[in-house]
Amino acid sequence: MEPAIVTAAAYGVETAVEGGVAAYYLSKSTLPLKGHLEHVTTTDGLPRYGHTLSVISDRAYVFGGSEDPDSQSLTNDVLELHVSTDENTTTAVLRSIPAVGDGEQNTAPVPLARTYHSATVARNRFFVFGGGEKPSDSPKPLEENGRLWVFDPLSSKWTFLDPPPDTTFPFARTKHVSTSSPDGSVIFVYGGLSSDQVRLNDLWAFYLDEGKWSRLPDPPGSPTSGINLICGRGKLWRLGYSDDSEKSTGSIPRGQIDFLEYPTGGTLDDVSKDLAQGHMNDLKSNIQWETLDFNTNKPSEVPSPRDSAALQFISTGNGRDYLLLALGSDDKEEFSDIWIYQLPPAQYSGAKVKDVVREKLPGVDSHRGEWSRLQISGIEVGADEEKGGAWTSRRYFGSSMTGTKQLMIWGGLGPRNETLGDGWRIIID
Numbered sequence: 001m002e003p004a005i006v007t008a009a010a011y012g013v014e015t016a017v018e019g020g021v022a023a024y025y026l027s028k029s030t031l032p033l034k035g036h037l038e039h040v041t042t043t044d045g046l047p048r049y050g051h052t053l054s055v056i057s058d059r060a061y062v063f064g065g066s067e068d069p070d071s072q073s074l075t076n077d078v079l080e081l082h083v084s085t086d087e088n089t090t091t092a093v094l095r096s097i098p099a100v101g102d103g104e105q106n107t108a109p110v111p112l113a114r115t116y117h118s119a120t121v122a123r124n125r126f127f128v129f130g131g132g133e134k135p136s137d138s139p140k141p142l143e144e145n146g147r148l149w150v151f152d153p154l155s156s157k158w159t160f161l162d163p164p165p166d167t168t169f170p171f172a173r174t175k176h177v178s179t180s181s182p183d184g185s186v187i188f189v190y191g192g193l194s195s196d197q198v199r200l201n202d203l204w205a206f207y208l209d210e211g212k213w214s215r216l217p218d219p220p221g222s223p224t225s226g227i228n229l230i231c232g233r234g235k236l237w238r239l240g241y242s243d244d245s246e247k248s249t250g251s252i253p254r255g256q257i258d259f260l261e262y263p264t265g266g267t268l269d270d271v272s273k274d275l276a277q278g279h280m281n282d283l284k285s286n287i288q289w290e291t292l293d294f295n296t297n298k299p300s301e302v303p304s305p306r307d308s309a310a311l312q313f314i315s316t317g318n319g320r321d322y323l324l325l326a327l328g329s330d331d332k333e334e335f336s337d338i339w340i341y342q343l344p345p346a347q348y349s350g351a352k353v354k355d356v357v358r359e360k361l362p363g364v365d366s367h368r369g370e371w372s373r374l375q376i377s378g379i380e381v382g383a384d385e386e387k388g389g390a391w392t393s394r395r396y397f398g399s400s401m402t403g404t405k406q407l408m409i410w411g412g413l414g415p416r417n418e419t420l421g422d423g424w425r426i427i428i429d
Contacts, residue, residue: 029365029367030320030342030366030367031340031342031367031370031372032340032372032373032374032375033316033322033340033372033374033375033428033429034374034375034376034377034428034429035338035374035375035376035377035426035427035428035429036376036377036378036379036380036427036429037376037378037379037380037391037424037425037426037427038090038380038424038425038427039090039379039380039381039422039423039424040081040083040090040091040092040408040410040422040423040424040425041090041091041092041421041422041423042081042091042092042093042094042421043091043093043094044094045421046062046079046081046094046410046411046421047067047068047411047419047420047421048062048065048066048067048079048398048410048411048419048421049065049066049069049395049396049397049411049412049413049419049420050064050065050066050115050116050135050396051063051064051065051066051115051398051410051411052064052065052117052118052119052126052128052398053119053397053398053399053400053408053409053410053411053423054119054120054121054126054400055121055400055401055402055408056121056124056125056126056153057124057153058082058083059080059081059082059153060080060081060082060083060092060400060402060408060410060423061078061079061080061081061126061151061153062078062079062080062081062398062410062411063076063078063079063117063119063126063128063151064076064113064114064115064117064128064131065115065135065396065398065411066115066135066419067419068135068419069135069413069417069419071135072134072135074113074114074115074134074135075113076099076110076111076112076113076114077096077097077098077099078096078097078099078151078156079094079095079096079097080094080095080096080097080153081093081094081410081423082095090380090381092423097156099111099158100156100157100158101157101158101159102152102155102157102158102159108158108159109158109160110158111128111149111158111160112133112142114128114130114131114132114133114142115131115132115134115135115139115174116131116132116139116174116175116396117129117130117131117132117174118130118131118176118177118178118189119178120178120179120180120187120188121180121184121400122180122181122184122185122186122187122208123184123208124152124153124154125150125151125152125153126150126151127148127149127150127178127180127187128148128149128150128151129147129148129149129170129176129178129187129189130142130144130170130172130173130174130176130189130192131174132174138193138197139174140195141171141172141173141174141193141194141195142172143172143195144172145162145163145169146162146163146169146170146213147160147161147162147163148160148161148187148206161206161208161211163211163212163213164211164212167212167213168213168214168215169204169213170189170202170204170213171194171195171200171202172194172195173191173192173193173194173200174192174193175192175193175307175308176189176190176191176192176193176200176227177189177190177191177192177227177228177229177311178190178229179229179230179231179236180231181231181262182231182232184208185207185208185209186205186206186207186208186231186262187205187206187208188203188204188205188206188229188231188236188262189203189204189206190202190203190204190219190227190229190238191203191223191227191229191240192227199223199224201218201219201222201223201227202215202218203215203216203217203218203219203229203236203260204216205262216260216262216263216287217260217287217288217289219238219240219258219260219289220252220258220289220291221240221242221251221252221258222242222251222252223240223241223242223252224241224242225240225241225242225305225306225307225330226239226240226241226305226306226307226309226328227239227240228240228309228310228311228325229311230311230312230313230323231262231313232313232315232321233313233321233343233346234261234262235259235260235261235262236259236260236262237257237258237259237311237313237323237343238257238258238259238260238289239256239257239258239311239323239325240252240256240258241254241305241306254302254303254304254305255294255302255303255341255371256291256292256294257291257292257294257323257341257343258289258290258291258292259289259290259291259292260287260288260289260290261287262287263286263287292343292344292369293369294341294369294370294371301370301371301372301373302371303325303337303339303371304330304335305330306327306328306329306330306335307328307329307330307395308327308328308329308395308396308397308412309325309326309327309328309335309395310324310325310326310327310328310397310399310407310409311323311324311325312324312326312399312401312407313401314340314404314405314428315404315405316404316405316428317404318349318350318351319345319346319347319348319349319350319351319352320345320349320351321343321345321346322340322341322342322343323340323341323343324338324339324340324341324374324407324426324428325338325339325340325341326338326339326399326407326409326426327393327394327395327397327409327412328395329393329395333393333415334393334394334395334413334414334415335393336391336392336393336394337373338373338374338376338426339371339372339373339374340371340372340373340374341369341370341371342367342368342369342370342372343368344368344369345368354366355368374426374428377429379391391424392414392415392420393414393415394409394411394412394413394414394415394420395412395413396412396413397409397410397411397412397413397420398410398411398412402425405427405428406425406426406427406428407425407426408423408424408425408426409423409424409426410422410423411423
């Protein structure tokens with residue numbers, strides 16, 4: 001056989017193989033995702049609910065909350081959890097850090113003990129906002145005039161950021177949510193309950209380099225439960241629910257995701273000025289909420305409305321991003337399920353190209369805008385544990401990302417209203 005013919009034949013086989021591989025990866029479904037659970041516990045025990053969890057490097061920090069629904073005692077100590085990298089060890093070393101201010105002779109102010117507050121990580125510190133004085137279902141919010149408390153793990157000391165005089169700031173609140181921008185420059189606070197137990201729908205941004213609060217446009221609709229907000233890919237993603245969503249004015253369909261491309265740089269003053277003067281039409285031309293399309297033909301494949309759930313931003317690479325919703329409760333029950341929502345792919349990404357091709361292939365779906373339950377591929381409990389853990393429903397727990405594809409939860413109230421003292425890592429395979 002002529003060499004040219006042999007070469008051409010070999011090239012044809014190689015091209016066919018490459019085409020087959022490409023076709024395989026293009027047809028490989030992006031939903032449902034699989035993930036496994038790893039149990040985490042401590043030797044001393046750390047039952048807690050209504051607290052926050054903040055992961056920085058290889059440490060997790062628990063702040064606030066209560067040990068017992070019937071107890072009136074709270075602490076302002078920070079509790080540090082360190083889990084060994086040993087694969088056979090899931091027992092965390094617990095260390096209590098007393099509240100100390102960053103001032104001479106430790107006389108600087110420190111945060112009061114609190115519950116139902118929020119915390120988020122930025123610049124290798126965690127920032128605390130709001131919260132209530134007592135561990136009740138309807139605690140009175142602490143009046144702190146917009147103060148952000150800042151804990152630095154390196155010094156184990158607290159500092160605070162107060163807004164400048166004569167500037168606006170968020171109302172005191174409880175049961176709200178906070179998140180931060182990926183670059184650590186912005187702290188966002190959203191929703192919650194006011195001192196009159198009115199459900200709030202306002203959104204605030206604290207740009208750390210500017211040192212003041214700015215109010216951003218309220219998300220659409222009138223959520224009555226299940227508010228969640230998370231930041232990722234330069235956007236804020238909001239999930240909320242409305243009672244009787246088919247009939248209510250300003251209702252939010254079950255499973256709807258709204259997003260806002262938040263302003264950066266010098267637009268903050270303009271946004272605040274427009275909001276104060278009521279120039280919403282001018283503002284909308286610069287910044288406005290949008291709603292993602294999602295598949296409403298599968299009502300069973302949409303998470304039930306719930307409060308006190310965790311919402312996190314998950315990235316699997318190449319522009320493929322998801323929202324993860326875990327646990328929570330409604331008026332009747334607690335949930336143990338974990339849900340995944342596939343976001344539209346990032347522009348000019350490999351995921352974007354694949355989705356364009358997928359949508360043209362027969363029998364292949366991109367799954368963009370769909371919810372799906374996370375498929376649990378395994379539950380791991382450390383060999384060092386005397387008593388193995390069981391994945392269970394919970395509410396009022398703390399959660400924090402530990403990587404782009406994994407998060408950690410701790411504590412909460414269980415299905416029998418018992419205070420839980422264990423944690424779990426949820427890891428996307």
